[in-house]
Amino acid sequence: MEKTFEAVPSTKKPMTYDTQKKWLGVAFSLPALVLLFTFLVLPVMLAFVYSFMNYNMLNPAGKEFVGFDNYIRLFQDAIFLTSLKNTMYFTVLVVPIQSAVALGLALLVNKKVKVAGLGRVFFFSPVVTSMVVVAILWTFLYNVDSGLINHMLHFFGIENQPFLLSPDQAMNSIIFMSVWQAAGFQMMIFLAGLKEVPEELYEAAEVDGANVWQKFRNVTLPSISHVTGFVLIITTIQAFRLFIQPYVMTNGGPSDSTKTLVFMLYENGFQFRDVGYSSAIAVVFFLIVLLSSLILKKALKQ
Amino acid sequence: MKKLLVLSTAAVLSLGTLSACGNDDNASSGSNDGETKLTLWYPEGDMSPAYEEIIEAFNQENDGEIEAEIEFIPRGNKYAYEDKVSAAATSNTLPDLLAMDGPNVANYADAGIIQPIDGLVDNEDQFVESIIKQGTFKDQLYAVGPTESTVALFYNVKMLEEAGITPPKTLEEAWTWDDFYEAAKKLTNKEKGMYGVNWTLDYGEWIIYFTGPSVWSNGGSFIAEDGSKADGYVNGPETVEALEYLKKFTDEGLVNLQPTPTEFEDGNAAMMLMGSWEWAKLKDYPDTEWGITYYPKSPNGEQVSPSGDWAWGVSTGTEDKEAAAELLNFIHTKENVLKLAAVEEKPPARSDAFEELTEWDKEPLNVLKDQVLQTAHPRPSTTSYPVLSTKYGQAVQNIFLGGDVQEELDKVAKEVDTDIERKQ
Numbered sequence: 001m002e003k004t005f006e007a008v009p010s011t012k013k014p015m016t017y018d019t020q021k022k023w024l025g026v027a028f029s030l031p032a033l034v035l036l037f038t039f040l041v042l043p044v045m046l047a048f049v050y051s052f053m054n055y056n057m058l059n060p061a062g063k064e065f066v067g068f069d070n071y072i073r074l075f076q077d078a079i080f081l082t083s084l085k086n087t088m089y090f091t092v093l094v095v096p097i098q099s100a101v102a103l104g105l106a107l108l109v110n111k112k113v114k115v116a117g118l119g120r121v122f123f124f125s126p127v128v129t130s131m132v133v134v135a136i137l138w139t140f141l142y143n144v145d146s147g148l149i150n151h152m153l154h155f156f157g158i159e160n161q162p163f164l165l166s167p168d169q170a171m172n173s174i175i176f177m178s179v180w181q182a183a184g185f186q187m188m189i190f191l192a193g194l195k196e197v198p199e200e201l202y203e204a205a206e207v208d209g210a211n212v213w214q215k216f217r218n219v220t221l222p223s224i225s226h227v228t229g230f231v232l233i234i235t236t237i238q239a240f241r242l243f244i245q246p247y248v249m250t251n252g253g254p255s256d257s258t259k260t261l262v263f264m265l266y267e268n269g270f271q272f273r274d275v276g277y278s279s280a281i282a283v284v285f286f287l288i289v290l291l292s293s294l295i296l297k298k299a300l301k302q
Numbered sequence: 303m304k305k306l307l308v309l310s311t312a313a314v315l316s317l318g319t320l321s322a323c324g325n326d327d328n329a330s331s332g333s334n335d336g337e338t339k340l341t342l343w344y345p346e347g348d349m350s351p352a353y354e355e356i357i358e359a360f361n362q363e364n365d366g367e368i369e370a371e372i373e374f375i376p377r378g379n380k381y382a383y384e385d386k387v388s389a390a391a392t393s394n395t396l397p398d399l400l401a402m403d404g405p406n407v408a409n410y411a412d413a414g415i416i417q418p419i420d421g422l423v424d425n426e427d428q429f430v431e432s433i434i435k436q437g438t439f440k441d442q443l444y445a446v447g448p449t450e451s452t453v454a455l456f457y458n459v460k461m462l463e464e465a466g467i468t469p470p471k472t473l474e475e476a477w478t479w480d481d482f483y484e485a486a487k488k489l490t491n492k493e494k495g496m497y498g499v500n501w502t503l504d505y506g507e508w509i510i511y512f513t514g515p516s517v518w519s520n521g522g523s524f525i526a527e528d529g530s531k532a533d534g535y536v537n538g539p540e541t542v543e544a545l546e547y548l549k550k551f552t553d554e555g556l557v558n559l560q561p562t563p564t565e566f567e568d569g570n571a572a573m574m575l576m577g578s579w580e581w582a583k584l585k586d587y588p589d590t591e592w593g594i595t596y597y598p599k600s601p602n603g604e605q606v607s608p609s610g611d612w613a614w615g616v617s618t619g620t621e622d623k624e625a626a627a628e629l630l631n632f633i634h635t636k637e638n639v640l641k642l643a644a645v646e647e648k649p650p651a652r653s654d655a656f657e658e659l660t661e662w663d664k665e666p667l668n669v670l671k672d673q674v675l676q677t678a679h680p681r682p683s684t685t686s687y688p689v690l691s692t693k694y695g696q697a698v699q700n701i702f703l704g705g706d707v708q709e710e711l712d713k714v715a716k717e718v719d720t721d722i723e724r725k726q
Binding site for chain 2: 059146165250255258267270
């Protein structure tokens with residue numbers, strides 16, 4: 001049988017190549033979009049709705065709207081203010097320290113020598129280890145009597161430190177181990193940025209008689225500024241989500257000194273089954289993260 | 303566009319934490335070919351093999367009629383199992399038979415995720431009083447369990463002998479707080495790294511369970527009898543006094559705040575305030591002679607011991623209550639109770655089973671038997687139990703690390719009362 005295109009009478013307007021391409025694109029992304037909507041967008045919207053409800057997780061039928069009650073309770077809750085303060089403290093310290101350490105490590109392993117590869121593996125290995133495992137190990141390291149760190153301090157004649165047992169030291173101890181665990185990831189991103197800096201720029205700087213610091217300050221840093229911005233933003237968002245370390249190592253204590261917003265959200269939502277209150281925390285948390293990201297973005301542009 | 307990207311990244315990363323704690327799709331009972339299918343949940347642990355055998359025996363006996371399947375859920379030292387039950391309750395995916403720790407009975411019964419089993423339990427009169435009390439909510443029976451538990455003072459016989467300390471052998475002579483404190487002080491040797499007593503400080507249910515008897519013995523409590531109020535109870539003068547007493551141990555370094563898991567077994571602590579299951583563990587250390595004595599009592603009160611253990615309830619999601627009850631009774635026959643009790647050498651929760659275990663009449667296990675049968679006290683029955691247990695546990699940790707007793711317990715009272723109000 002012979003096909004003749006002219007012989008097919010069509011009442012519809014034929015699709016142009018462009019519209020066809022457009023619909024094809026939609027069709028391809030549809031499965032992902034459906035999943036994204038069901039498991040991400042929908043829960044997020046539900047969290048907004050639930051935050052205005054008194055909702056006991058074990059008794060979904062009994063949920064009822066209570067207006068702004070959860071939010072009023074939240075801003076009068078001393079634990080919320082403590083958690084907020086702790087989260088901020090962690091973020092403000094971790095973001096610059098971790099980024100600086102990561103950049104330092106990246107510069108270190110960017111050398112064209114054989115050990116550099118080994119160094120990359122070495123610094124990256126904590127990142128691929130589960131945070132829960134790392135947290136448990138560091139709990140042992142921080143032990144007041146038998147921990148390795150105190151043994152080392154003892155060697156230098158320093159008294160045993162309580163670390164996780166002290167409200168003053170617990171958060172700093174967590175910051176230290178968090179930087180150790182996560183810096184390797186940012187190091188990799190920095191490393192990718194460093195690889196893109198054209199060699200000619202360094203050569204030109206050398207001709208101009210620039211020393212190592214001047215080369216770093218005037219060539220390296222400006223050339224990787226876009227990477228730096230990205231690293232700062234993702235590190236900030238990750239820092240806000242601090243949960244596993246206090247959950248495993250200190251249970252938010254001592255004296256709530258390591259309680260964070262996400263820890264509080266988990267505790268109220270899952271342990272106390274107070275879905276409404278916990279959703280209100282999530283919404284406030286979302287707004288804080290959003291605001292911080294926008295501010296950071298604006299600041300980086302300048 | 304860039305703004306949108308930042309916005310969506312922020313949304314994904316922040317609110318994504320909520321949806322990250324999802325749940326499984328463990329469907330509840332369903333029948334085909336006329337065969338009833340039953341599912342059971344139990345926390346994963348040493349008991350798992352024994353339960354597997356019992357379920358297999360049940361399936362053989364009821365071949366073609368009922369088929370049961372048990373699933374073991376990891377618990378950790380926190381509340382992972384309870385989290386899973388909560389998630390299942392919201393999505394109607396509860397198993398037919400549900401194991402729960404004693405104090406959760408009230409919460410689950412109140413929320414309607416387990417149903418009354420009055421009249422369905424065979425030989426109800428054989429169960430020890432504390433297990434029936436634990437499973438009762440508003441005068442209806444909701445759960446029974448095969449085993450009981452208690453906390454006693456385990457000790458290293460040689461170390462106490464060397465220090466010239468003779469622990470009491472009868473309930474009437476049980477140590478008072480002061481006797482216990484003096485003994486611990488005498489046994490502590492800081493230069494040698496030797497602690498007078500070891501007690502675990504984990505972040506789960508343990509804290510309220512092991513400190514409870516001190517509070518009750520002193521006439522204190524955690525919450526009003528009807529569960530309506532915590533203020534004036536959990537922070538009442540008797541409760542505060544009891545914790546002031548325990549705080550002396552940590553303040554003076556008689557207890558190690560970060561002990562190794564086997565500090566007592568390794569001979570680095572002379573005594574250990576621990577659950578009855580410790581005796582089975584001590585059998586791995588046959589070179590040392592171990593003893594058990596009673597939980598110390600307040601000078602103003604009677605000797606009290608904690609009680610409660612994992613119990614079984616029938617979920618409201620079951621489609622065949624009769625079959626579920628049959629399985630429940632099968633788990634609690636005298637033979638199976640003995641089998642389950644033997645795993646961790648727990649005290650059986652049936653008195654007729656207890657009578658068969660003659661070694662429990664001899665030293666030192668008679669101490670545990672005395673406590674289970676005579677001085678057992680269940681933990682409070684309240685729908686706000688999760689908040690009480692968690693907040694009280696955190697408060698006690700803070701107290702042991704140097705916090706002020708009254709201040710910390712006031713905070714607990716406030717949190718619990720907020721939760722009670724919310725649920726009304």
